[in-house]
Amino acid sequence: MNWNRKDLIAIQDLQPEEIVHILDTALTFEEVGQRDVKKVPALRGKTMVNLFIEPSTRTRTSFELAAHRLSADVVNIMATASSITKGETLKDTALNLQALHADIIVIRHSSAGAAKFLADRLNVSVINAGDGAHEHPTQALLDAFTIRQKKGRIAGLNVTILGDILYSRVARSNIHLLTKLGARVTLAGPSTLVPRVFEQMGCRVCYDIEEAIADADVINLLRIQHERQRQTMFPSIGEYAAIFGLTKERFARTKPDALIMHPGPINRGVEIDSDLADCKRSVILQQVSHGLAVRMAVLYLCAGAQPAEEAA
């Protein structure tokens, strides 16, 4: 398998073999994370810029740590503390970063397509850390890595994604990845947040939580995104929890080896019972650890070698 991309924009663009290659490479980095010296010199001398136009703590920290462990230098730029508030366009900000000889730009933006916009215009590697409701590829990759670690495979598994699908880039990236690798995906939640149109992506859409999780091998819970939500999507948080929350009673009726996943941050008592979040079958914190290995793999693959056009 040869990796030829300088950017990672969307899971939708990737071939199944490319996805598997990232997951295999991440295994190497998972091992590095267990050493005494958790650092390798693979990206020594490279500079990564975290360009976060939309706030994020865990993804940014994860990318930052991943870069440190590859010996790259890291600069963080937050929207609130940058020239973006002074009216500079995204393209100009990025061109300035490129002029400072940055090698990798990790971008989080509230508009879908922002990462692709930059990737098409810059020579540096662009990694999408979430663009609007479009994609969040590294989250889907770390979810897949966790499923592979726990279940040994992805093909043939039943994965249920529960909650706010409509506004979720995590859901979209996960749907693309899981269907490409042969899993059966079920989406469930209030009909306002899980429109039937998702069936066109090859998923089953289901409005009864009991039915949706009955034969699931993996239950991936998504947070209700207050910041993207309009008031009219469902009557109240309490009602959502009562009808779609993963309660102990509901979880007791699932397969005995079903896993609980959640991209975080979790709202205890809303999409998941507090006790369930801490139970043995919850792999929420392992997802966070795996995120580091997966992001190291992505940075290594996209920026580890010379860009194709220069090397040619």
Add this chain to the structure above:
Amino acid sequence: MDRALTRMAHEIVERSEDMGKIVLVGIQGGGVRLAQRLAAKLQEILGKPVPCGMLDITMHRDDLSLRKKPPVARQTNITFDVTGKHIIFVDDVLYTGRSTRAAMSEITDFGRPARIQLAVLVDRGHRELPIRADYVGKNIPTSKEQKVRVLAEEVVVE
């Protein structure tokens, strides 16, 4: 090849003061199987097992950014504590010496070995660094344009 490995195993035993400290580390990819075979030979001679690990040096290479494509990373498996040990790196071909340099800097991330030695099946010359092998299966003079391939057949040794 079997005779060369047997001779190397005997040389290792002959030259080491404390066999209890010896550990073999195969360099991915050609060195791993050789290290396992050498470990089996040492066990035959000594009557007790010799620890054997594997090291992937991809992340420590100095030519990463010169390549057009990122090389595939492989498994590293060092299950023992290397501090105070006499490590013997095992590789199939010794050429520029850059793999050995990368292996040396990587192994120090796991601890501080008392000594590091190098065993190679083939030494083809053209060193670019001040590195030499301690145990050599065969010296094969080559030109830089040539390629050396080590073809090994898996034989079950009882």
